[in-house]
Amino acid sequence: MLFNIAVLLATLVAMEGVGTLAHKYIMHGWGWWLHRxxxxxxxxxxxxxDFYLLALALVATALVALGKAGYPPLQWVGGGVAGYGLLYVVAHDGLFHRHWPRHPRLLQPYLKRLYRAHRLHHAIKERTGSVSFGFFYAPPFEALKRQLRERRRD
Ligand SMILES: [Zn+2]
Ligand SMILES: [Zn+2]
Structure with a gap:
């Protein structure tokens, strides 16, 4: 059981890396037509x-199915992928973009940092030149602002 929970948690952490890279190189790359x-x-x-969320759900389902078919830890990897998707919906759609009826003020410093970094990500409306592609890790706000300034100058 402890091993399974470790697999789930490791998947959650790894998914932030996967998510950041996918956002930067796929969604702002050849997949821009969906992300635009x-x-x-x-x-x-x-x-x-939202197709990206659907793709994530399909990957999670496939992993759980594969796990059930033969290699049980894969179910927990699938659970981690699904959990990441869920956290993404809560944080990104709910807190960052206020797609929900309730708009809590973000007082918690970590959430505030994520929120402000994501606003800067959206300061750029085009495919290139954006900053901060992660959803649960954000570089310091000042560093991101500097990066944006430098990119605008180029
Ligand atoms: Zn983006
Ligand atoms: Zn966003």
Whole structure:
């Protein structure tokens, strides 16, 4: 049991790395056509960017199915992927973008740091030149602002 929980937690941590890289190189790369909607003003609850969440759900389901079929720890990897997706919805859609009816003020320094970094990520509406691609780790705000200034100058 302890091993399984360790697998789940390690997957959660690893997923932040995977998520950051995917956001930077896929979503802001060849997958921009799906992510673009998320960098534009939008009206409804859903956007084409949500396909990425759907893809994540499919990966999690496939991992759990593979785990059940033969290699049990894969179920916990799948659980970690699903858990990351859930945390992403709560933090990114709920707290960063206020897609929910309640808008709590972010007083907790860690959440505030994530929120401000994500606002800076959205300061750029185009595919290139953005900063801070992670969702649960953010570099210091001042460093990000400096990066943005430098990129705008280029
Ligand atoms: Zn983005
Ligand atoms: Zn966002």
């Amino acid at each position: 909607s998320h960098h534009r003003p939008h009206l409804g609850m859903l956007e084409t960017n």
